[in-house]
Amino acid sequence: MMLRVEALQGLKAVIIGVAREGVALARFLCHYGADVILSDLKPAEMLAEQLQKIRGLPLHLVLGGNPLELLEGIDVLFVSPGVPPSAPIIQEARRRGIPISSEPRLFTQLCPVPIVGITGSSGKTTTTSLVGEMFRAAGKDVWVGGNIGKPLLERVLDEPYPSVAVMELSSFQLELFSPDYQGADVRTCRSERSRVVSLEGWSPHIAAITNITPNHLDRHLTMENYVRAKRNILAFQKEDAWAILNTDDPRTWALSAEVKGGLLGFGLQNARDQGAFLRGGALEVRYVGREQVLCQRREIKLRGQHNVANILAATCCALAAGLDIESIREVATSFSGVPHRLEPVRRWRGVLFINDSIATSPERAMAALRSFSEPLVLLAGGRDKHLPWDEWAELVWERVRVVVAFGEAVPIIEKALAQVAEQRKGISQGPQFYQVETLEEAVRLAAREAKPGEVVLLSPGGTSFDAFENFEERGRAFRALVAAL
Secondary structure, three states: OOOOHHHHOOOEEEEEOOOHHHHHHHHHHHHOOOEEEEEEOOOHHHOHHHHHHOOOOOOEEEEOOOOHHHHOOOOEEEEOOOOOOOOHHHHHHHHHOOOEEOHHHHHHHHOOOOEEEEEOOOOHHHHHHHHHHHHHHOOOOEEEEEOOOOOHHHHHHOOOOOOEEEEEOOHHHHHHHOHHHOOOOHHHOOOHHHHHHOOOOOOOOEEEEOOOOOOOHHHHOOHHHHHHHHHHHHHOOOOOOEEEEEOOOHHHHHHHHHOOOEEEEEEOOOOOOOEEEEEOOEEEEEEOOEEEEEEEHHHOOOOOHHHHHHHHHHHHHHHHOOOOHHHHHHHHOOOOOOOOOOEEEEEEOOEEEEEOOOOOOHHHHHHHHOOOOOOEEEEEEOEOOOOOOHHHHHHHHHHEEEEEEEOOOHHHHHHHHHHHHHHOOOOOOOOEEEEOOOHHHHHHHHHHHOOOOOEEEEEEEOEOOOOOOOHHHHHHHHHHHHHOO
């Protein structure tokens, strides 16, 4: 049964994390009369921009720490996705049986329309954006958000409501969609208000997993934990729901055995009975007993095979939602991309500069490398997520002319490339290697080294957190540096 906003009146809530989701949640809960405490480990001087957005709200701020005393007498603990499960305040809330929720989880309780949920190690933002555009092309209003754009909770205030909400969901967010995260059975919560905000597990009516490859192991610690978080997007579906899974990815397709409702597959290599697949030079659709060509591969504007897979995944979501093939085709052949994802920035002195700041894992950077036939000057670095770099180094050796490494990951990148150099000694000449400290230095060096006809590619393979707030800020900095050349 859908939660009504009136039930939030008087709710005693603590929100951990003064970031995008925490700020949106605080504004929303205060609007509906909840008793809100907003807390963050950072001091006020590091949160000036965020605090400006909640100025004047009737809430209590606790900054510079998350003391366990905050849990006294509360109904619910809301956590931002950046707060790990190992945080002492979360561990104590679980021990006490206090419900633990989040902005996206509360949105799903309040959302008045069906939800399409999309997750994956890579490709989820592009796929989410494609699905939203396909609904719009079919003449339907749609909310698009979650892990991208503005938090969707803010849209609950908007009327008239759209036909559907399309949510990008990260593994950090999906952790909280399972009752396993709670310290006690949510049905035995000690207060009536705690029961109001509790869930026994939720999955969207249409759920897609683009792929599952090693990622965020600095947070999840093991692949088993990471897969478990992703699995929540399917685990609580009903029999009338739809699951969309990657047939080429063994970890993802293995979850097909658990699907309770309809199943559509998508892939570049392995076709199934129902879904969307690449065959030869055409994207084909198999659905409800019909087989037809969606479009030709050459008609797609997005660069890279991984983006063909994203279009196939989005096509399956649209089919499951009942959209017509003409609207799907229109978007598949016209969509030109999302910022910070193989984004052309500028052509300068015959050199094309590409912003792929979203590539926060070696796996994702490898997809970018495979998208170009031109000689590459690669900007790689940032902060490592405890992921393997050996396959990345092999591909870099084959495809890249110059590597400019920057940030905390420099020693890891240097070591990975040195291991390939040792293996190929006397066989092949690898890339020129330079190391610098900052992205600014990397751009200047890349501009000096690049030749006309080449591509300077920012596809770091590491997160931005050693120098930037997020990958978007890093991408914007890259754009500005390139514009200033």
